[in-house]
């Protein structure tokens with residue numbers, strides 16, 4: 001994301017990737033103390049770049065190369081299990097988190113679903129010139145322009161206000 005004019009990568013360590021998975025509502029693996037968790041950072045950045053390129057191409061109606069994303073989909077290791085919970089059966093998904101790719105596979109799945117099924121009229125890039133974020137416009141009017149009103153939308157309003165002031169004073 002942008003912080004003022006600088007591009008800041010919020011993913012700087014394996015812990016950052018785990019934190020992001022949790023925040024975004026993806027399954028987070030639990031590691032035993034003895035087992036060394038797989039190195040997630042490089043894989044997460046690599047998948048992120050591939051998804052970003054696929055989004056940009058898809059937005060232009062062009063074919064992107066899904067080879068990297070497909071590698072993550074291929075690494076997915078999960079299976080259904082019938083479990084007894086609160087006096088009844090439920091089906092639960094068990095995920096085997098053996099590799100970085102298998103841990104990040106649900107993100108690849110979500111991206112594949114978006115690229116396949118989303119209405120790309122509503123998948124937009126934030127209009128702020130220096131912002132790199134994308135969002136899906138779920139507003140009723142479909143006129144959303146910024147990733148966040150608090151940051152980019154507000155910055156736009158302040159800049160427009162300053163410009164009006166400048167135009168006004170130069171006219172006098």
Ligand SMILES: [Zn+2]
Pocket residue numbers: 126127128131132133146147148152
């Ligand atoms: Zn933005």
